[in-house]
Amino acid sequence: MILLENLTKTFRRAPVLNGIDLAVGLGERVALIGSNGAGKTTLIRCLLGEYACEGRVRIDGLDPRRQRTAVLGQIGFVPQLPPPLRMPVGPLIEFSAALCGTDPARIAAVAGRLGLDVAAIRARPFVRLSGGMKQKLLIAIALGRDARLLIMDEPAANLDPEARKIFFDLLAERLADATMIISSHRLDEVSALVNRVVEMDTGRVVLDDKVAEDVALTSRLVCRIALKRFEPAFAKALDGWNFAADAGQLVWRGSIAGADRLRFLGILSRYTGLVSDLSLMES
Numbered sequence: 170m171i172l173l174e175n176l177t178k179t180f181r182r183a184p185v186l187n188g189i190d191l192a193v194g195l196g197e198r199v200a201l202i203g204s205n206g207a208g209k210t211t212l213i214r215c216l217l218g219e220y221a222c223e224g225r226v227r228i229d230g231l232d233p234r235r236q237r238t239a240v241l242g243q244i245g246f247v248p249q250l251p252p253p254l255r256m257p258v259g260p261l262i263e264f265s266a267a268l269c270g271t272d273p274a275r276i277a278a279v280a281g282r283l284g285l286d287v288a289a290i291r292a293r294p295f296v297r298l299s300g301g302m303k304q305k306l307l308i309a310i311a312l313g314r315d316a317r318l319l320i321m322d323e324p325a326a327n328l329d330p331e332a333r334k335i336f337f338d339l340l341a342e343r344l345a346d347a348t349m350i351i352s353s354h355r356l357d358e359v360s361a362l363v364n365r366v367v368e369m370d371t372g373r374v375v376l377d378d379k380v381a382e383d384v385a386l387t388s389r390l391v392c393r394i395a396l397k398r399f400e401p402a403f404a405k406a407l408d409g410w411n412f413a414a415d416a417g418q419l420v421w422r423g424s425i426a427g428a429d430r431l432r433f434l435g436i437l438s439r440y441t442g443l444v445s446d447l448s449l450m451e452s
């Protein structure tokens with residue numbers, strides 16, 4: 170579906186993307202992670218045809234620079250920073266709906282699930298909304314339509330925890346019919362949703378891993394961890410996961426949701442040197 174070959178982008182002679190090769194197939198859900206300035210947003214802008222770049226970019230065989238309308242017609246996009254639009258919310262929803270052939274009511278319904286009552290703010294200019302309200306509306310515009318490709322650049326950054334949870338529920342409803350690219354600083358935030366992790370660093374892909382989907386997101390995993398010695402920081406870290414320890418606090422037992430496994434292993438990775446035995450099995 171997405172094909173990047175030797176994608177290279179330079180800003181004033183400074184290379185920002187250094188020859189990226191990447192193929193993303195139908196049904197893949199990619200977490201695009203990396204530190205500030207790694208090149209995630211630039212890569213996304215190249216995918217959307219906003220930047221001229223060297224190398225090859227194809228979406229379903231189409232060139233996003235030359236066939237922009239056709240390419241954008243397939244993409245639901247949530248930008249990292251909201252555009253400074255003066256248009257009031259009501260007309261903005263109608264305009265966006267007409268542009269991508271959807272019903273404005275679908276957009277309003279998604280906004281409503283995120284806790285944004287669009288009827289109450291119809292006349293307010295988009296630019297005057299709060300950061301979180303703008304983000305919710307942009308998400309509603311991207312998800313309130315049939316898009317085979319969802320590209321989201323730090324989509325949850327401005328959302329409160331409740332809206333963040335609903336947002337991930339909304340994405341989970343699209344797992345069967347959409348290819349997704351979600352950029353984030355934090356893998357744990359998107360780990361439950363993705364089946365592939367691509368990490369960027371200084372304009373290069375430094376890690377490209379599949380996430381095994383053998384574990385159902387709704388399952389529970391029974392976990393036993395044996396430690397070489399007692400460590401209070403480890404005990405504190407496991408406290409929030411409702412794990413219980415034996416008398417010497419060297420063997421810990423508990424269970425975690427399948428959807429949380431990457432987040433859990435991420436926490437455990439900080440204590441790798443302490444762990445003498447680990448088992449994680451579906452119950």
Ligand SMILES: Nc1ncnc2c1ncn2[C@@H]1O[C@H](COP(=O)(O)OP(=O)(O)OP(=O)(O)O)[C@@H](O)[C@H]1O
Pocket residue numbers: 180181185203204205206207208209210211212249354
């Ligand atoms: N329009 C631009 N002109 C000049 N340099 C730019 C431009 N856009 C991005 N850059 C530079 O390109 C590099 C990559 O930026 P980019 O925004 O793609 O990174 P990112 O991985 O999305 O970072 P963040 O997580 O902070 O959003 C940075 O060094 C940035 O300063």
